[in-house]
Amino acid sequence: MKYDSELLCCLYLKLLFIFFFYSFEHGSVLTQSRELYKLSSRKSRAPFDMPAAEVQALYEQQGYLSALPILSPEELQSARDAFAELERKHGEDYTAYSLHNIHMEYEWARGLAKHPRLLQVVTAALGPDVILLDSRFICKYPVSNKQQNNDVIAYNQSGNSCEEKKEGSANEEKDSLPFVAWHQDMKYWGFDGGPVLSVWLALDDSLEDNGALQVIPGSHHSGLLPHHQSKRSGNMLSVNQEIPEELVETEKAVLCPLLAGQMSIHDGLLVHASDPNTSSRRRCGYVLRYVPTCTYPIQDPERPRTFPATLLVNGVDKYNHFSKQNSTL
Numbered sequence: 001m002k003y004d005s006e007l008l009c010c011l012y013l014k015l016l017f018i019f020f021f022y023s024f025e026h027g028s029v030l031t032q033s034r035e036l037y038k039l040s041s042r043k044s045r046a047p048f049d050m051p052a053a054e055v056q057a058l059y060e061q062q063g064y065l066s067a068l069p070i071l072s073p074e075e076l077q078s079a080r081d082a083f084a085e086l087e088r089k090h091g092e093d094y095t096a097y098s099l100h101n102i103h104m105e106y107e108w109a110r111g112l113a114k115h116p117r118l119l120q121v122v123t124a125a126l127g128p129d130v131i132l133l134d135s136r137f138i139c140k141y142p143v144s145n146k147q148q149n150n151d152v153i154a155y156n157q158s159g160n161s162c163e164e165k166k167e168g169s170a171n172e173e174k175d176s177l178p179f180v181a182w183h184q185d186m187k188y189w190g191f192d193g194g195p196v197l198s199v200w201l202a203l204d205d206s207l208e209d210n211g212a213l214q215v216i217p218g219s220h221h222s223g224l225l226p227h228h229q230s231k232r233s234g235n236m237l238s239v240n241q242e243i244p245e246e247l248v249e250t251e252k253a254v255l256c257p258l259l260a261g262q263m264s265i266h267d268g269l270l271v272h273a274s275d276p277n278t279s280s281r282r283r284c285g286y287v288l289r290y291v292p293t294c295t296y297p298i299q300d301p302e303r304p305r306t307f308p309a310t311l312l313v314n315g316v317d318k319y320n321h322f323s324k325q326n327s328t329l
């Protein structure tokens with residue numbers, strides 16, 4: 001009997017120990033992720049007060065930072081005015097995606113690429129010697145009134161049931177609205193020897209309804225994923241690339257809403273995408289790619305993008321890997 005109760009007591013203590021061990025472990029994981037969340041949202045909003053090493057560690061861990069205030073109201077206004085001038089000159093069909101590497105042509109665009117606050121974050125993540133690899137405006141316009149009117153005329157002339165046609169045409173229209181499929185930037189960029197960091201600098205508020213950027217935190221740790229041709233129409237990516245649905249952990253997706261003048265940054269291996277603009281507001285961003293000077297261009301038919309518009313934006317370039325194209329404008 002005594003033996004039995006000693007055994008039971010021992011078992012009870014063991015169970016108690018296991019219970020405390022697991023709840024401690026589990027609890028600390030929960031607390032840690034809660035803290036991490038708090039830390040990331042607080043710190044990613046104010047990286048300017050943080051030591052560079054902390055910014056770098058957070059960026060390295062998450063693969064992105066968001067809602068970083070860059071432009072003053074005056075700087076934002078002058079960038080928006082300059083962009084409006086290009087819209088007048090080229091038309092919206094062109095400015096949606098075809099303003100490529102205009103930092104070579106326009107001082108104001110170069111000024112954005114070299115903005116001191118932007119470079120403070122970029123250099124914290126990549127180190128002091130940084131090259132601008134490429135830049136592009138990506139603009140999703142709202143579905144225009146003109147387009148909506150045309151649809152109304154088309155269905156009125158068809159003589160079909162108004163309701164059916166209206167619904168069908170609205171769905172078709174939504175299905176083919178410009179969007180950006182899940183992808184990794186590195187997939188098509190022909191260079192090696194270091195990371196690429198993408199900046200998304202908002203000229204407009206970029207929110208859920210007008211198609212803000214979405215990211216899968218930590219996905220940059222999984223390496224390069226296979227991409228295929230997207231079957232959905234409207235993909236803004238130049239070669240229509242897309243990561244197969246089953247490889248994207250969409251349940252982990254995080255929206256990166258930005259106010260005009262703020263930026264997000266993401267690693268070239270981070271899986272990201274954006275939905276169509278279903279609002280009545282434009283969503284325009286300047287997307288800039290930066291690399292440390294130690295990277296070098298490679299010949300790889302799988303990653304055919306070349307770099308005709310590189311620019312040393314900070315520090316020194318002791319390698320000159322991009323020197324044939326490099327400029328010091």
Ligand SMILES: O=C(O)CCC(=O)C(=O)O
Pocket residue numbers: 138180185198199200211212213272273274285287
């Ligand atoms: O502008 C977007 O919606 C997508 C941008 C993007 O894919 C990128 O910044 O790499």
